[in-house]
Amino acid sequence: MFDIPEKGKDIVLTYLKEKFEKKKQSPSKSGAKPGVLDNLRKKAQFKNLLLSKSLIVKL
Numbered sequence: 154m155f156d157i158p159e160k161g162k163d164i165v166l167t168y169l170k171e172k173f174e175k176k177k178q179s180p181s182k183s184g185a186k187p188g189v190l191d192n193l194r195k196k197a198q199f200k201n202l203l204l205s206k207s208l209i210v211k212l
Contacts, residue, residue: 173201
């Protein structure tokens, strides 16, 4: 389906690390409850992890 070079896995892993790497930022002061922000952050990290693992499995 896709023409992936020999080092394609390295390219994909590098991209995924840059894209989904956990970035340390101070919590926003938008007035939202801290628990809500933590839940959203955890869900996003879990989805990103599943996406990256599914892409690696397909390679």
